[in-house]
Structure formats: structure tokens, C-alpha cells
Amino acid sequence: MPENSQLSTNLNSMIQIAAFGFLINYRKTMVGPLWLLIGPSLFIVVLGGLYAKIGATEPDKFIPHLSVGLICWTLITSFTNQAPTVFQRARTQILQAGLSLDNIAMLSIITSVIIFIHQIPIILVVFFLYGISPTFGVIQSLVGLVFLIASGVWVTRLLAILGARFRDLSEIVQAIMRIAFLVTPILWMPAVAERGGALGHYLLYNPFFHFIEVVRAPLLGNTVEVGSWIVVLVVTAAGNIFTHFFSRSYLRFVPLWI
Amino acid sequence: MTDTELAGAPEPVHGRLDHSATPLIVAENLTLRVPIIKPHERSFLTSPLQLFGSLYLSRQQRLTVSLLHGLSFSLASGERLGVIGPNGAGKSTLLRLLAGIYQPTSGRLSVRGMTRGLFDVSLGMNLEATGLENIYIRGLHMGMRLGEIRSLVPSVLDFAELGTHIDKPLMTYSTGMRLRLAIAVSTMIEPDILLLDEWIGTGDSYFNEKIKKRVMALIEGSRGLIIATHNAKLMSSLCTRGLVLENGAAAFHGPIDEALALYQNRQKQR
Numbered sequence: 001m002p003e004n005s006q007l008s009t010n011l012n013s014m015i016q017i018a019a020f021g022f023l024i025n026y027r028k029t030m031v032g033p034l035w036l037l038i039g040p041s042l043f044i045v046v047l048g049g050l051y052a053k054i055g056a057t058e059p060d061k062f063i064p065h066l067s068v069g070l071i072c073w074t075l076i077t078s079f080t081n082q083a084p085t086v087f088q089r090a091r092t093q094i095l096q097a098g099l100s101l102d103n104i105a106m107l108s109i110i111t112s113v114i115i116f117i118h119q120i121p122i123i124l125v126v127f128f129l130y131g132i133s134p135t136f137g138v139i140q141s142l143v144g145l146v147f148l149i150a151s152g153v154w155v156t157r158l159l160a161i162l163g164a165r166f167r168d169l170s171e172i173v174q175a176i177m178r179i180a181f182l183v184t185p186i187l188w189m190p191a192v193a194e195r196g197g198a199l200g201h202y203l204l205y206n207p208f209f210h211f212i213e214v215v216r217a218p219l220l221g222n223t224v225e226v227g228s229w230i231v232v233l234v235v236t237a238a239g240n241i242f243t244h245f246f247s248r249s250y251l252r253f254v255p256l257w258i
Numbered sequence: 259m260t261d262t263e264l265a266g267a268p269e270p271v272h273g274r275l276d277h278s279a280t281p282l283i284v285a286e287n288l289t290l291r292v293p294i295i296k297p298h299e300r301s302f303l304t305s306p307l308q309l310f311g312s313l314y315l316s317r318q319q320r321l322t323v324s325l326l327h328g329l330s331f332s333l334a335s336g337e338r339l340g341v342i343g344p345n346g347a348g349k350s351t352l353l354r355l356l357a358g359i360y361q362p363t364s365g366r367l368s369v370r371g372m373t374r375g376l377f378d379v380s381l382g383m384n385l386e387a388t389g390l391e392n393i394y395i396r397g398l399h400m401g402m403r404l405g406e407i408r409s410l411v412p413s414v415l416d417f418a419e420l421g422t423h424i425d426k427p428l429m430t431y432s433t434g435m436r437l438r439l440a441i442a443v444s445t446m447i448e449p450d451i452l453l454l455d456e457w458i459g460t461g462d463s464y465f466n467e468k469i470k471k472r473v474m475a476l477i478e479g480s481r482g483l484i485i486a487t488h489n490a491k492l493m494s495s496l497c498t499r500g501l502v503l504e505n506g507a508a509a510f511h512g513p514i515d516e517a518l519a520l521y522q523n524r525q526k527q528r
Contacts, residue, residue, distance in 0.1 A: 021395075024391070095359060
């Protein structure tokens with residue numbers, strides 16, 4: 001299968017380019033990529049206790065909930081907020097024909113995933129401190145993560161094309177994501193009986209909730225509702241199929257728009 | 259100014275078959291229309307403060323301009339095509355089209371083999387990274403594996419003559435050093451079809467013999483060459499065919515001497 005091996009070689013090179021760029025970015029800082037651990041850790045330490053009180057939850061339930069949610073959220077916003085400007089930022093590469101447009105989008109996706117992986121130790125430390133040891137849940141959570149990343153792929157590819165044509169998209173997405181952070185249960189926990197908490201049933205219409213839920217709930221020993229799995233599966237499949245056709249029609253215009 | 263660099267983008271439209279009888283490039287009726295965004299009519303002469311006002315309100319209009327229309331030509335294996343024309347005639351646009359960056363709005367373009375454009379030297383170079391790291395980054399961009407790049411590093415170092423500077427970040431380099439490194443890196447792989455933009459002719463003052471030799475060797479090795487330049491002398495020595503562009507359309511396509519003569523005639527008339 002020569003085509004397959006070419007694909008994997010390409011993926012390999014893209015991972016290497018992304019890793020290079022990621023590391024060189026931190027060259028002049030003293031702590032380097034460790035900053036990725038310091039930021040969220042501070043957030044969890046400073047705000048964890050406070051919001052556990054505000055939400056009247058027990059810290060040993062809330063802090064792990066917050067940690068996993070926050071790090072998943074970082075991955076989600078990394079996808080959505082980078083995407084609309086991916087092609088604009090790579091303008092020189094595109095116009096000099098260094099990399100194909102698909103590869104440029106792929107670099108952005110891989111960089112987000114690298115940052116995510118680099119933040120996983122925070123979750124490990126929190127789980128260790130609070131004595132959480134998921135076993136089978138890890139596998140289920142990884143399956144959820146695969147779908148989260150697979151959706152990141154179509155979101156990046158779609159928003160990248162739209163963002164190249166409509167520059168306002170970047171601002172719109174950032175405004176939406178700021179609100180989405182607060183309406184998604186990260187800083188607060190949905191009430192157990194009435195799952196939506198203060199947001200009531202509206203929570204079920206929040207796709208970000210379902211994507212975080214399929215990764216987070218298995219780790220914390222909660223069951224994922226079937227509805228969440230359905231939303232995640234449908235959004236991932238439909239999004240990728242739609243983007244495939246959208247990209248086939250419009251990707252070629254991107255060099256003219258940037 | 260390091261406006262030299264090359265970029266390689268293998269984007270062959272059709273890459274199979276290798277009959278040397280079939281031309282490397284066939285272009286039929288190529289047309290490219292491009293949307294541009296332009297500010298609304300306004301007069302800074304009456305009130306310069308309008309500059310800020312209209313920027314804040316971002317008043318602009320979107321229109322489509324036609325950069326190339328109805329362009330047809332072909333390039334046979336071993337042929338070297340010179341593209342001549344006044345500024346803005348569409349020379350660089352045509353090269354980008356051939357490199358697979360732009361897709362034609364209409365018309366047919368088939369390119370057989372790998373094309374590589376030497377357009378702008380600063381491309382893909384990371385200023386924070388060292389010279390050596392940049393060799394690897396650019397190599398990866400060109401689709402090479404780490405092992406392949408490592409085997410080519412000695413020859414790149416040999417050409418670039420950077421000595422111990424190779425371990426320093428690129429931003430500490432002089433223009434000449436950057437240029438040498440960029441040329442060395444960009445010429446690591448020999449393409450089937452080489453696309454050269456103006457810079458080769460215009461950069462003469464700091465375009466030393468060594469770099470010239472390297473580029474010439476690349477030209478010798480390629481199966482086809484397309485070069486856009488104002489330098490008539492360079493063009494007549496390098497090219498076998500000429501394509502005169504005027505306002506995005508072909509004014510002439512044929513032997514290089516006739517093309518140059520026609521172009522010089524038109525220049526005189528203006």
C-alpha cells in the first residue's frame with residue numbers, strides 16, 4: 001500500500017515539524033514548555049478551593065472534575081481559537097508553496113494535541129493526591145479523546161477555510177468560546193439528580209458538555225449517558241463528512257483570499 | 259533585503275507517464291480571477307484624519323480582478339521558457355499557478371513531474387532556530403525524512419560556509435549568510451521543473467559567483483525551466499523559448515530571440 005506508507009510518512013514529518021516549532025517557541029524562556037504545567041496548576045490551586053465553596057461541593061470531588069475539565073477545555077479552545085487564523089498566519093508558506101494547505105491545518109491540530117499531552121501530568125498529580133485510580137475508565141476515556149480530537153480535525157479544517165475568507169470569524173469564535181467556558185460544567189458541577197444544574201435542560205444542547213463528558217466521566221468513575229455518546233458520534237461523523245465536501249469545493253480558493 | 263528564497267511545492271496535477279514526447283507542462287486557456295478588498299473612495303488630501311475614521315469603520319469593498327486571461331503554452335522536456343513582461347503583467351502569478359499554489363479559475367493546466375519554485379529566500383526559515391535546525395525544518399517541509407536530511411547536511415554546510423555560526427540562531431546572521439544558507443537548503447533536492455522568479459537577475463550586487471554557480475547547476479540538472487526576469491541578457495543566455503505577457507495575456511509565444519525583440523520594441527513605444 002504505497003499510498004498508506006506515504007500518508008504515515010507525511011504524518012510523521014508533520015509531527016516532527018510541529019514538535020520543532022513547539023519547542024523552539026519556548027527557547028528563550030527559562031522554564032520552557034513547563035509553563036504549560038504552571039499555568040493550569042496555579043488556576044486549579046487558586047480557584048479550585050474557592051469554586052468548591054461557591055458551588056458547595058466537596059473539594060475531593062470538585063478538584064479532579066475541574067482539572068480534567070480545564071485541560072480538555074484547553075484542547076478544545078486551542079482547536080477553535082487557532083483555526084480561523086491558521087492560513088493567514090501561514091501566508092508566506094502558502095504563497096511560496098512550502099507546504100500544502102492540508103498539511104498546514106494538520107500542523108495546527110498536532111500542535112494542539114502536543115500541548116494537551118504535555119498537560120496530562122497535571123491530571124496524574126491531582127488523581128494521585130485525591131486517590132483516584134480509574135482502571136477500565138482510562139480506556140473508555142481514551143476512546144472519548146479520540147472522538148474529541150477527530151472533531152478537532154474537522155473544526156480546524158472548516159474554520160480555517162471560513163476564517164481565510166471572513167476575517168471576522170476569529171473574533172466571533174473567541175467571543176463564543178469565552179461564554180461557552182462559563183456555561184460548560186468546568187468551574188461548576190451539574191447537580192446529580194437534575195443534571196443541568198442552574199442551566200437546567202439547556203446543558204444538553206451544549207456540544208462542549210458532551211465532548212468533555214465522554215473524556216472526563218469515565219476517569220472520575222461516573223457513567224457517560226448514552227445521549228452524550230450519540231451527540232459525540234454524530235457531530236464527529238457529520239462534521240468530518242461535511243468538511244470533506246466543503247473543503248473539496250473551497251480549499252482551492254484559500255491562497256487567493258489570504 | 260533577503261528577497262530570495264525558494265520554496266518547493268510539489269503539486270503535480272498529473273504525475274504518472276514518462277513519455278519524453280509528451281510535454282512537461284501544457285496550459286490551455288488559463289484564466290485566473292482574484293478577489294481583492296479595497297478601501298472605499300476617500301480623500302486623505304482634504305482631511306488626513308479620515309485615515310483613522312475609515313479604518314475604524316473598516317469601510318471597504320470587495321471586487322474581482324482578472325490577473326491572467328486565456329493563456330496557452332506548453333513546455334517540452336529540456337526546454338527553458340523565459341517569461342517577460344512589464345511589472346504587473348502577471349509573471350509571478352503565472353509561476354504560482356504552475357507551482358500549484360493557485361488553481362486556475364478556468365482552463366486546463368497539466369504539469370508532469372515535481373515543480374519547485376525559488377521565489378523568496380526568507381520563507382520557512384525560523385529566526386529563533388539555529389542554522390542547523392533550520393536545515394532540518396526546511397528539509398521536513400520539502401518532504402524529506404530526518405535520515406535523508408542528515409546525509410545531505412555535510413554538503414549544505416560545505417556550500418553555506420557558515421563555520422561555527424551554524425549553531426547560532428538565524429537572527430544573528432547577516433543577509434549574505436542567510437542567503438547562502440537558504441540557497442544551499444533549497445537546492446538540496448533537484449526538481450523536474452524549476453521555477454525561478456525575478457530575484458536571480460535583480461540580486462546581482464550581492465549575488466556572488468558561488469551562488470550563481472549553484473543555481474546554474476540546478477538549472478542544468480532540471481528537465482524544464484521557467485524563469486521570470488527583466489534581465490534580457492540572462493534570459494537570452496538561458497532560455498530557448500520566450501513568453502511575452504501583457505496585462506495577463508500572452509502577447510507572443512515562440513523562440514526567445516523573437517520574444518525579446520518584440521518585448522524591447524514594445525518597451526520603446528511606451
